[in-house]
Amino acid sequence: MPEAAVCQGQVTAGPGGAMTDEVGVITGDPTVRTARLADRRLGVTVQYTGAEEWYTLTGSPVTISDQDLEDFHAAVLTAIVLGGETTVPPIAGLSVS
Secondary structure, three states: OOOOOEEEEEOOOOOOOEEEOOOEEEOOOEEEEEEEOOOOEEEEEEEEOOOOOOEEEOOOOEEEOOOOHHHHHHHHHHHHHHOOOEOOOOOOOEEEO
16 A cells, blocks of 8 residues: 555644744644655645645755654654644654755
């Protein structure tokens, strides 16, 4: 079975929310999307749930070596739940592109 190209989920952001490149911090209950891009890169975007606009999570896109999309997406969701102006979390095998 081929690996998914996109993972998406909704979380409640912890205190300090998630930091985006375009609008700064997003708080509340954002929707988070992690998508496979070219060259082993993953892009992470967030939106206010129900809105049309998507914003880049600061630190995205990233290149991963030993982690699959679902594991990486789960780590991003966990980081956003913890809050603290979350950016792409530091994960083994990850490098900012």
